[in-house]
Structures are given as structure tokens and as C-alpha cells.
Amino acid sequence: MTYLPKHFEETDPAILHALVQANPLATWVVPQQGELLVNHIPLLLDADRGEHGTLIGHVARANPVWQALADAASVAIFQGPQAYVSPSWYPSKQVHGKVVPTWNYAVVHAHGVARCFxxxxxxxxxxxxxxxxxxxxxxxxxxxxxxxADYLDSMLSAIVGIEIPVQRWVGKWKVSQNRAKDDRLGVAQGLEELGTAQADAMALLVRNL
Structure with missing residues (x-):
């Protein structure tokens, strides 16, 4: 389960799908005999296959994960923009000082039982x-x-296809929704002044609240 306060929950499929498509490298977690197999693989979303879409990709045949599926629930995690938030960016710091650092991020979890081919x-x-x-x-x-052609055949022999019919999406957008408007604007400005791609992407999410 994911700790997910209601004000950080994102449920719009279009928004969730957009993050997945923009950040296709998933952290894929599969349980096996009391342990967790963790892999990082690019997954493509076929939004029209199944009730909630299907993720498709492949792993090396030498990777034991494809032999460990056995109808076990798995989760693919897609990381979107993320950034440290300094309490110095909050105008409220000057008023009462009751502020602390935090971290903003947007993530999508795709839950489903994977199968291989x-x-x-x-x-x-x-x-x-x-x-x-x-x-x-x-x-x-x-x-x-x-x-x-012969090289391609050898490469195809070395991989196994993976598809994950998505049973449930979980989106968590922690983008300063719990702060007052002035503090949110201060966060956006502080991020923009950093001038990095991640900070700019997060600033845009904060401004679009």
C-alpha cells in the first residue's frame, strides 16, 4: 500500500498516462519467495488494451524475474518531476517561522499481474x-x-517479452497542495531560480494547481 493523503492523490487517467509516457523507465517490483525482485526496464503503455491499459516491455532471458511471475501481483513505478523544497521559499517563514524542508514529487504506480511471452x-x-x-x-x-537479420535473430533469442495488464493505477502528486497560495508561489519561484530541468518541471506542476 502507498501512503496517500487525499490532497496528494491524482486519479485523472490522462495525467497518469502522460507521466508514464514521458518517463518510461519503470522500477518494476515482483515478489519471489519472501523477497522482492527489483528491475529497471522501459515500459510502453498500450492504453487501449484492457480496462486500464497494458504495459509492455522485455527483459534479458538470463534475468530470473520472468520465471518468478507465477500469477503474483507486481507494481511498476514511474518517477516524474521531483525536487527539494527549501522552507526559505515560504513567505510564511518571515511571519511565524513554523516551516520545515520537504520534497515534492510526482509518481505513478501501475499494479498488475505480469505475464511473459x-x-x-x-x-x-x-x-x-x-x-x-x-x-x-x-x-x-x-x-x-x-x-x-542473423544478428537480430540472436538478439531476439536473448530476451523475453513482458506484459502487465494494469489492474489499478495510483498517482501521487505531492506538489505543495498543502501550502497557502503565497507559499506555493514562493516554491515555484524558488524552483525556477535553480534553473534545472527537474526544478522547472516541478515549478510548473506547482503553478498549475
């Missing part, structure tokens, strides 16, 4: 789709067909 044509279609998505910003995108 190793059908060669499905794997080829999967890596083709993943490649097309991630190469799309490039002026001259690399394509799966660019690799020699």
Missing part, C-alpha cells in the same frame, strides 16, 4: 514498436530492419 514474431513486433517510439524524435531514426 517468447514467441519470435511477437518479440519482433514488440522491439519494432519500442524502437519506433523512442527513435521518433531523431532526424534519421534507427530501425530494427537496419540490423543484420
Amino acid at each position: 517468447d514467441d519470435r514474431e511477437r518479440l519482433r513486433a514488440l522491439v519494432t514498436r519500442l524502437t519506433a517510439v523512442h527513435e521518433s524524435p531523431r532526424a534519421q531514426p534507427w530501425q530494427v530492419a537496419d540490423a543484420p
